[in-house]
Amino acid sequence: MLNYVWLFLMATSIVVGAINGKLPEVTKAAFSMAETSVKIAFGLIGVMALWLGIMKIAEESGLTSVLAKLIRPVSKRLFPDIPEDHPAIASILLNLSANWLGLSNAATPFGLKAMEELQELNENKEVASNSMVTFLALNTAAITLIPATILGVRISLDSQSPQEIIGTTILAGVCATTMAIIATKVLQRMPIFNRELANEAMAAKEQ
Amino acid sequence: MSEMFGRVVGIASDLAIPFVLILIIGYGVAKRVKIYEAFVDGAKGGFEVAIKIIPFLVAILVAIGMFRASGAMDFLIAIISPLTDLIGLPAEALTVALMRPLSGSGSLGLVTEIMQTHGPDSFVGRLVSTMYGSTETTFYVLAVYFGSVGIKKTRHAVPAGLLADAAGLIGALLICKLVF
Incomplete structure (x- = not known):
């Protein structure tokens, strides 16, 4: 699917860029974003190391499995294929809580760690598992309890009540999260999204 | 009003990370984990x-x-x-x-x-x-x-x-x- 999204973005930007006479800008954007990507990745090394180190302490002390047990009533419904007190549950919880608190630079390391642990459980290493998709849908639809960035902008623009959008933001986040759960649970059963899984299974059988 | 609110949010976000760090490190110490070694081991990734x-x-x-x-x-x-x-x-x-x-x-x-x-x-x-x-x-x-x-x-x-x-x-x- 990302194939089509990527093709759409690339093809439209070149066609529309040509129509608008903006091809030089398009080219410039391509190069400057390529550079930005590496800057982002390099900027991530330090925070990534910090949180992975802290996570390791949490794992060895057993704190991750304590957390996993605490949210088991919810997690076993959302992620039925993750075994009880598996470290993936704790990483998912930490990633989502970092999102809820608006701590975006802590969220990414936890999220990537969660993906790594989900990949260990995944039978088919090139095809996304149900748990992975559910996790990502929850992640991208995250509820933000403290939308710090937007609050900062509102305060700097002399809003009379910068905080009045917190309630509406939480409610809109609840809408997105509810939809994320319903959509993943319904879509994961549809044959069109299981074609790759079925194909792989058949190939394995023939061998 | 808005200024005070800004301060409260600021304090909450300032405290969130230190709280998580203290919680995880404190729990590690209580469970007798070799925290420094564990940290470095994890950070390698x-x-x-x-x-x-x-x-x-x-x-x-x-x-x-x-x-x-x-x-x-x-x-x-x-x-x-x-x-x-x-x-x-x-x-x-x-x-x-x-x-x-x-x-x-x-x-x-x-x-x-x-x-x-x-x-x-x-x-x-x-x-x-x-x-x-x-x-x-x-x-x-x-x-x-x-x-x-x-x-x-x-x-x-x-x-x-x-x-x-x-x-x-x-x-x-x-x-x-x-x-x-």
Whole structure:
């Protein structure tokens, strides 16, 4: 699917860029974003190391499995294929809580760690598992309890009540999260999204 | 009032990270974990993960950057706006709705600009503030998270992510209409 999204973005930007006479800008954007990507990745090394180190302490002390047990009533419904007190549950919880608190630079390391642990459980290493998709849908639809960035902008623009959008933001986040759960649970059963899984299974059988 | 509120939020975000650090390290000490060794052992993975996501970051960010620079967004808005007019979505808010799944900094720029023009306490100012906080940069997250573990077939991730975004954005509009 990302194939089509990527093709759409690339093809439209070149066609529309040509129509608008903006091809030089398009080219410039391509190069400057390529550079930005590496800057982002390099900027991530330090925070990534910090949180992975802290996570390791949490794992060895057993704190991750304590957390996993605490949210088991919810997690076993959302992620039925993750075994009880598996470290993936704790990483998912930490990633989502970092999102809820608006701590975006802590969220990414936890999220990537969660993906790594989900990949260990995944039978088919090139095809996304149900748990992975559910996790990502929850992640991208995250509820933000403290939308710090937007609050900062509102305060700097002399809003009379910068905080009045917190309630509406939480409610809109609840809408997105509810939809994320319903959509993943319904879509994961549809044959069109299981074609790759079925194909792989058949190939394995023939061998 | 607003100043005090700003301070409270500031204190809460200042304390969140130290609290998590103290909790995890304190628990480790209580359970007699060799915390320094464990930390260093875990931290080793940081470099590898950061380097591994570079190709996926380049792929998605370059495509999005080109898309934005080409002015294709205006075309998309022209096509979609008759539909969104029907549900009473202001034109400025539509640009935010379309930009949000693609680019965090791009949509924050739009939101700031809209609030500068219309005022943060106008309806559209409140609406775009709500929209910004209620979804994430879906394509970036999908590309980087799947890329980091080598997943090539993303199955229902894109439609599920976009449906959730749409629900968040439509929810934001309805809720703001009710509340403000």
